Amino acid sequence: MTQNNSLSGHWLIVSDLDGTLLDHYDYSHAAVDELLQQLEQRETPVILNSSKTFAEMLELRRELHNHHPFIVENGSAIFIPANYFPEKSGDAREQDGFWVIETGLPxxxxxxxxxxxxxxxxxxxxxxxxxxxxxxxxxxxxxxxxxxxxxxxxxxxxxxxxxxxxxxxxxxxxxxxxxxxxxxxxxxxxxxGSTDKGAATLRLLDCYRHCRDTEYRLIAAGDSPNDLDMLRVADIAVIIRAPHRPPPQLRARAGQRVMISEAVGPEGWREAIAQLFP
Known part of the structure; x- marks a missing residue:
């Protein structure tokens, strides 16, 4: 992967889990733990966006020391910790200490x-x-x-x-x-339902921009075809190599940067994101 200059401004990192932040085989995240701490210190939110359920995400957020909003079941619902933003989105409901924006079907x-x-x-x-x-x-x-x-x-x-x-x-x-x-x-x-990871990502990005009055830009990281909708909407799309298949094919739009890791899984995530935030 070509060396990239570090970034300025305000950024969100939206990331898949399996094969990306988590190892495809043993689900380890040890390779990214130190970098996640550094991103937290930089006040760069890492948003988990996965096919996983609410219950699964709660446990993984605890393991990863992540307290930011997250997106479950391939873009079907957005969970925002209550009072994370100064105001609640009008169509959000409250559940277990979260504001929930449902974009999918029951x-x-x-x-x-x-x-x-x-x-x-x-x-x-x-x-x-x-x-x-x-x-x-x-x-x-x-x-x-x-x-x-x-x-x-x-x-x-x-x-x-x-x-x-x-x-x-x-x-x-x-x-x-x-x-x-x-x-x-x-x-x-x-x-x-008629939703995807990209649509939910953009909805959450709007919440950040509106509630914090800041022009956040977007990095998305994923490893498989079901991440393409999320990767397409990002300013920087980070494709993480998998051990058993070629990288998903993403046609970059005008002005979009696409990075493909050399390493696989969490090591690839660390390799790519560390280049952007050295």
Whole structure:
């Protein structure tokens, strides 16, 4: 990766987790811990933006010593700590000490679609709603308690696809026809409402700019195709290499900088972000 000059002004870093801040295999974040502390001292917020659930994010924020807003379930909801900003967004509701802006659909509505679709087309997939904890552990490598947290979803449904590509594309078309969307992650096809990581990122960016009267600019970091919507909206898109697939293809828009790490996973995150904030 080419050496970049350090940045001036106010920046937000919005980051995926698995394969980015967390190791793809063992979920370690040791490689980035020191840099995260330095960013905190610089007052540069790191916003976690993942397919993970509210319960999973709470635990990870604690481990990462992160107290900033976060985005769950591939852009389906934004959680802002109560009183983080001077005022609450008009459409936010309060939950467990957070202001919540919901941009997706309730999981119950998604599961109802799956039930109706399965009656006609079958289920060439394993959904989290139907999976046992042991099956989720096997599919994800998560510890059982974290598998339980991953199963407690509010806005999306991960599907471990077991059919062929033709069946998948037909399913995706039916989802789109129903006004919903899918995202292909590193392991799962995610069913969700008409939202994505990029749309939620821009909504949160507006909150920062409005509530702090500061022209924040945006860095986004991710490693897989389901991060592309988030990467597209960033001023600087940081693509983290994965150990088992090529980097996702991002066509840079005018004025956008795209960086691709040499190292993989958290080491790649540290490599890229440290160049921007030496």
């Amino acid at each position: 999981r119950a509505q998604l599961l109802e679609f799956l039930r109706a679709d399965a009656e006609q087309f079958g289920t060439p997939y394993l959904s989290f709603a139907e999976a046992s904890v042991d099956e989720i552990v096997e599919a994800t490598g998560l510890a059982p308690e974290r598998a339980l947290a991953a199963q407690r979803r509010d806005y999306s449904e991960p599907l471990l696809w077991r059919g062929d590509e033709e069946e998948k594309q037909a399913f995706v078309a039916r989802v789109r026809g129903a006004g919903m969307s899918t995202l292909q992650g590193g392991r799962f096809l995610h069913l969700l």
